[in-house]
Amino acid sequence: MKARIDVMLKTGVLDPQGAAVQHALGALGFEGVNEVRQGKVIMLDLADGTSEETIKDMCEKLLANTVIESYRIEIL
Amino acid sequence: MKAAVLQFPGSNCDRDMYMALKNAGADVSMVWHKDAELPQGVDVVGVPGGFSYGDYLRCGAIAANSPITNALKAHVERGGYAFGICNGFQVLTEARLLPGALLRNAGLKYICKTTPLAVEITDSPYTSAYTQGQHIGIPIAHHDGNYTADESTLDMLEGEGRVAFRYLDNPNGSKRDIAGIVSENRRVLGMMPHPERAAEPQHGNEDGKLFFTSLLDAVVSA
Numbered sequence: 248m249k250a251r252i253d254v255m256l257k258t259g260v261l262d263p264q265g266a267a268v269q270h271a272l273g274a275l276g277f278e279g280v281n282e283v284r285q286g287k288v289i290m291l292d293l294a295d296g297t298s299e300e301t302i303k304d305m306c307e308k309l310l311a312n313t314v315i316e317s318y319r320i321e322i323l
Numbered sequence: 324m325k326a327a328v329l330q331f332p333g334s335n336c337d338r339d340m341y342m343a344l345k346n347a348g349a350d351v352s353m354v355w356h357k358d359a360e361l362p363q364g365v366d367v368v369g370v371p372g373g374f375s376y377g378d379y380l381r382c383g384a385i386a387a388n389s390p391i392t393n394a395l396k397a398h399v400e401r402g403g404y405a406f407g408i409c410n411g412f413q414v415l416t417e418a419r420l421l422p423g424a425l426l427r428n429a430g431l432k433y434i435c436k437t438t439p440l441a442v443e444i445t446d447s448p449y450t451s452a453y454t455q456g457q458h459i460g461i462p463i464a465h466h467d468g469n470y471t472a473d474e475s476t477l478d479m480l481e482g483e484g485r486v487a488f489r490y491l492d493n494p495n496g497s498k499r500d501i502a503g504i505v506s507e508n509r510r511v512l513g514m515m516p517h518p519e520r521a522a523e524p525q526h527g528n529e530d531g532k533l534f535f536t537s538l539l540d541a542v543v544s545a
Binding site: 256260261263264267308309310312314315 | 380381384426428471
């Protein structure tokens with residue numbers, strides 16, 4: 248089984264990289280880009296039957312820093 | 324005083340930290356990240372700067388879960404002294420031994436320069452030889468030194484007098500100009516600036532020397 252983890256900086260946490268990307272899009276002439284938030288995607292190839300609880304544990308203990316990041320698990 | 328300096332793949336300030344501790348009078352040993360135990364009788368553990376594990380995933384995240392870090396956690400739980408400089412600070416926050424986190428610098432640039440700091444507290448084992456409010460110049464060298472925590476955590480740190488050093492000219496966007504903090508029992512310290520790079524006459528700046536002499540005094544007299 249496969250799982251996809253989206254890790255994003257929490258709302259309200261400054262994302263200077265996202266802001267730089269937004270600025271660069273503006274410089275390319277793209278208008279109306281109100282905000283850019285940059286995160287990461289982690290793809291996991293897991294033993295069949297791995298519980299969502301276990302994946303959540305992986306996120307809490309390592310894949311995301313919950314002080315500043317939120318995560319979303321999608322079983323594929 | 325017995326001190327141990329941890330070495331992770333990618334640590335690069337380990338020898339500087341070793342020398343600063345040694346020059347202050349400590350008996351220092353280097354400890355490899357795969358070791359599961361600290362040397363017998365260690366009083367102080369130093370987590371050095373660098374790019375542990377290539378900063379993969381997040382700065383300090385992998386190091387915070389390596390075997391020696393479990394031994395470090397046990398050492399801190401026993402009331403042991405530990406400090407992290409730069410990447411070491413990132414490791415200590417990732418290991419949840421200190422609150423908050425270090426984000427990418429607000430200006431997105433890696434910054435390497437001597438930065439003015441105010442010593443905010445003198446009732447910690449790392450700052451007792453300074454004077455309250457003293458201005459010192461300490462080098463910074465980081466890309467991810469932008470300290471953040473939620474407002475209630477920041478209020479708690481301020482209220483408990485746990486902000487050890489504050490930037491006078493905030494270089495990286497850190498909340499409330501925070502450059503370094505201590506734990507509730509004040510024995511664990513994390514800071515982004517490098518006192519070990521300003522601790523010998525040859526460095527051209529000895530403003531960081533008192534950090535190590537404070538520590539020696541505190542541990543030897545404890």
